[in-house]
Amino acid sequence: MAHVKLHIPGPVEVSPQTFQAFCRPMIGHRGQGFKDLVATMQPQLQTLLGTKQLVYLSTSSAWGVMEGAVRNLVSKKVLNCMCGAFSDKWFDVSKRCGKEAEALQVPWGSPIRAEEIDRRLATGQFDALTLIHNETSCGVMSPLREIAALKRNYPEVLFIVDAVSSLTALPIAFDELGIDVLLAGTQKAFALPPGLSVFTVSASALAKAALAKDRGYYFDFVEFQKNAVDNMTPSTPSISHCYALSAKLDEFFAEGLENRYARHRQTNQMTRDWAARHGFNLFPEVGYESITLCCINNGARPGGRTVDVTQLQKRVKDQGFLIDGGYGKIKGTTFRVSNMGDETPESMNLLFAAMDAAMKPL
Numbered sequence: 001m002a003h004v005k006l007h008i009p010g011p012v013e014v015s016p017q018t019f020q021a022f023c024r025p026m027i028g029h030r031g032q033g034f035k036d037l038v039a040t041m042q043p044q045l046q047t048l049l050g051t052k053q054l055v056y057l058s059t060s061s062a063w064g065v066m067e068g069a070v071r072n073l074v075s076k077k078v079l080n081c082m083c084g085a086f087s088d089k090w091f092d093v094s095k096r097c098g099k100e101a102e103a104l105q106v107p108w109g110s111p112i113r114a115e116e117i118d119r120r121l122a123t124g125q126f127d128a129l130t131l132i133h134n135e136t137s138c139g140v141m142s143p144l145r146e147i148a149a150l151k152r153n154y155p156e157v158l159f160i161v162d163a164v165s166s167l168t169a170l171p172i173a174f175d176e177l178g179i180d181v182l183l184a185g186t187q188k189a190f191a192l193p194p195g196l197s198v199f200t201v202s203a204s205a206l207a208k209a210a211l212a213k214d215r216g217y218y219f220d221f222v223e224f225q226k227n228a229v230d231n232m233t234p235s236t237p238s239i240s241h242c243y244a245l246s247a248k249l250d251e252f253f254a255e256g257l258e259n260r261y262a263r264h265r266q267t268n269q270m271t272r273d274w275a276a277r278h279g280f281n282l283f284p285e286v287g288y289e290s291i292t293l294c295c296i297n298n299g300a301r302p303g304g305r306t307v308d309v310t311q312l313q314k315r316v317k318d319q320g321f322l323i324d325g326g327y328g329k330i331k332g333t334t335f336r337v338s339n340m341g342d343e344t345p346e347s348m349n350l351l352f353a354a355m356d357a358a359m360k361p362l
């Protein structure tokens with residue numbers, strides 16, 4: 001079967017080098033070889049996340065850690081910021097964990113604004129705040145720096161940030177921003193196969209977690225910390241993912257993080273230019289567009305042209321590339337193109353050539 005290259009916003013295309021690393025022979029997860037592997041990655045991960053805290057490896061997709069954060073850290077009430085499918089779901093997950101939760105909902109396509117959060121936190125009801133930095137379902141990036149600055153006025157509220165589809169594509173400085181939990185799944189901007197998440201937790205969040213009686217085991221942050229001190233994980237990790245992550249981190253630092261960030265800005269701008277060239281506008285509010293994907297408006301909002309997305313997607317796929325036909329309630333009235341991971345101007349141009357050809361008869 002011919003391979004269709006992924007340009008959907010996760011999972012993204014995984015390189016042959018990464019798969020090679022993935023296939024190294026197994027080792028024991030309590031042995032020195034594994035500890036050495038983690039010890040090599042730890043400072044790289046700390047640099048990437050901008051932290052002196054230990055970075056943890058969780059053999060789960062991002063939702064495991066997202067749910068874990070709620071279970072470890074919410075005792076009073078959590079404010080869930082909602083601006084798309086994933087952030088909307090986090091509110092639902094909080095309630096499923098039996099927590100008191102309040103929705104801060106804005107329309108899909110709008111960012112979360114610091115003023116809105118301020119008004120809610122000022123009530124004094126909350127001890128945790130969840131934010132999705134880059135809402136992948138509708139391609140919106142919320143102003144993390146402004147929200148982090150505001151959050152400093154509420155030290156009793158723990159700040160839980162999902163950077164699943166943005167971490168590695170732009171700098172996120174955990175310590176400097178005063179974040180309490182920062183997490184990412186690795187099948188998005190890291191360009192690894194799905195199944196591993198990385199996250200870090202502040203000292204105050206760890207202290208709070210230690211008091212939570214019903215935090216469970218698999219996602220117990222205290223267990224992660226205890227094991228990370230010895231370069232280990234609480235339970236048997238996907239060792240293959242750890243090999244692949246290590247190879248990937250070496251690639252990031254060989255390229256240079258600043259170069260990596262610039263490359264994402266460039267390939268994202270190229271995608272925006274493609275959309276504009278074909279008469280489309282973007283779905284998100286102007287100024288809050290993601291830099292790892294474009295959510296292209298196709299009738300969800302007034303303005304811009306519309307096409308038959310199913311046809312477009314099929315014609316692009318026939319040429320060997322998979323783009324996304326829109327998520328949830330904006331399926332078909334938007335479509336999404338990812339520039340996450342290893343994509344370069346050259347590789348994006350191959351995609352755009354296929355998309356240009358697919359657009360011709362539409």
Ligand SMILES: *Cc1c(COP(=O)(O)O)cnc(C)c1O
Binds near residue numbers: 136137163194
């Ligand atoms: C993909 C995604 C998730 C969920 O990831 P899973 O791998 O399905 O657990 C959460 N948040 C964001 C922003 C995402 O893009």
